[in-house]
Amino acid sequence: MNELALAAFAAATGTHLVGEPRDRRFAVFVRRFDAASYRETLSRAGVRWYPRTAREFPPLLRSIHDPPPGLFVRGSADVDLLRRPGVAVVGARSCSPYGAQVARMLGRELAAAGLVVVSGLARGVDGEAHRGALEAGGATVGVLGCGVDRDYPAAHRELAARIRESGLVVAEYPPGVEPAPWRFPARNRIIAGLSAATVVVEARERSGALITADLALEEGREVLAVPGEITSALSAGTNDLLRLGATPLTTSKDVFDLFGIEVGPAGDPDLSEDGKQVLARVRDGPAGGDELVRATGLDAGAVATALTELELAGLIAQGEGVYRAN
């Protein structure tokens, strides 16, 4: 079976195919297809191609019921990255500051523990998860729902470039395929398929992230959901997953346990007296800067100093002027 011709044919006809069609047009296409020159074009564009029959093709992805004909891969990392234990971190594009913070924290902590963070390069949760992994100097894989050469969304051009520096950007579609809404659920099956576990950070009802979770469940992979506020529509999807039996994720340790990773408790680094005081208050619950000034009795300048100290130590994060403990 000629997987490369199949992928090129699907791209040329604007269809989604995982198996050879009984179609005269395909037969004609295959006869005319010049695999050598197509490969040549690919390698000139810096794109590698791994058919699903190849040894390098990630076995987890091969085992799903409709694996793609192959993967187009860009990036400087070795393709073996795709065989390492991966965790998908997915969620809403228009996430809340809470969602953004959790996604980045997970990205950072999972990558630091040696797990590969897999996500969809979308805005919101996806982007934050990738950024967190990059922050930790870890490996991350971005899965595109369009041609592997496309910068989609355009705002993530730079992020995608940074991912390619140390990780991989992959897609089942060859260069040139434009993004289309119907391709994204197909992309989600690859995210779920590449990962041993899927974490949903924030999702509305009927969110794309829930499709990823469903696909993961169908393949018998682990699904975790981050509990959210019951009053927030952005948490409706994740809270539904929890009701259906997904594992609640409250710390990265919940993921580590699945992989049998032992992480020693990290003691708080040396903090100033002001820093300790501010941290204690933030750990009680999210607080704005002015609340911290009043709760600690410190002046605004001292609180600002302490907040930066805690932020640089990775103990708290700010979103929309509100500080939360990591």
Place this chain on the structure above:
Amino acid sequence: MLARTITHAVVGLDARRVEVEAHLQRGVPGFSIVGLADRACQEAKHRVRSGITSAELEWPMRRITVNLAPAGLRKEGSGFDLPIALSILVASGQLPRDRLGGHAAVGELGLDGRLRPVGGVLAVAEAARRAGFERLLCAAPSAPEAALGGIEPVPVRHLAEAAAYVRGEAEPEPYASSNGHGPEAEPEPRDLDLADVRGQERARRALEVAAAGGHNLLLAGPPGTGKTMLARRLPGILPPLDAQEALEVTRIQSVAGLLDPERPLVMRRPYRSPHYSASVAAMVGGGPGIRPGEVTLAHRGVLMLDELAEFQRPALEALRQPIEDGEVAVARAAGRAVFPARFQLVATMNLCPCGARGDPAAECSCSPQRLAAFRDKLSRALLDRFDLVLAMPRPRAQELAAGPAEPSGAVRARVESARGKPSAEWAPAAEALLDRAVERVPLSGRGRARTRRVAETLAALASVERIESSHVAEALSYRAPRELESS
């Protein structure tokens, strides 16, 4: 029969010498003005004619030609009325020829012959003094302003009074402001006071730091958190203008026609808050003539942009050069001018188009695309110009109940003492923290320089000689939050 008076035409913020020549000849009676005069200047014909008649002087029934030289310079406005009238009166022999030496004149005539003040008298007076003139005939309310220019004003209320002065019959009475006090006696209206702002400790601190270092400040948060209220109180904690600055501001306000005749010398720092529909020309200056824009009107003061993200992108981008250079060069068909524009920028904005972000009680309804467009509008380059950025979440009820706060006067005292401090040296630990932050945050080159500046201001505010890591840490807390960066 030819006569000549001298006046000065305002070009940008400077004044150029203009000779007003009047020539009377035999022929069909008529009146024409030549020499690139604009509409207001052409209409001088009617005002001068009625003015001369109302002053019980005679309108010469001759063919009158008035030339405004140099003919290549575009002349605007109504300040030429008085010199035109004087030239005609001299040319027709109603005033002596030799008495106007050493005098310049400026002023608009009413139909009843009364003299009205015009804008830019300070610039005219300064130019006249530089050109060696000793006295300036001007409308009485303009006299204090002319005196600031270092020239002796001749305050005239009516054309008849001017004629009497030129004939040597009477010296006009000195000008006293309408409320009977000298111009200096008038107390300045009180600035808005910071004591009215409850809570908002972090924003108050940021405002104080901004004032102490002349830093640009951006306040971001949902509507109703007091962003505008705080920004309006910045002029009140800035040190007063020094003599040189006061003259600069007065010159600008005089040309823009914003000067209060009761208070000729501007002592208050200007506060300009243009509406977000402002065009590029309104912002940096321009128009058919060359008028100073908001950046110049805010010179030595505060330019406040409320709802920053609502401004047109070109108008915002046009701000970058004046922020960097402290002046703005405006080129138009009418000529070219360089306006001073050393202002402090304060801006407020919501965290998203619908305004709900940062408000725990509301849910943002903005689509990701709309949000991205909103953030893209604030280019990295513009956001980088704000030394201090503070996200202000909505305060809770208990915070509003906070006790009365420190008044502006106390804050201003600290600001003034910090402004005089020499620059401090850097402790090694502070440098190390900054290096670490550049990698961790991450910080651009401009962001790094910005953090350094703010840290220096913080040390000056604390009256210490060394910049410690605590100052750098506080400075880092005023950087743009991720939500405002396009992601």
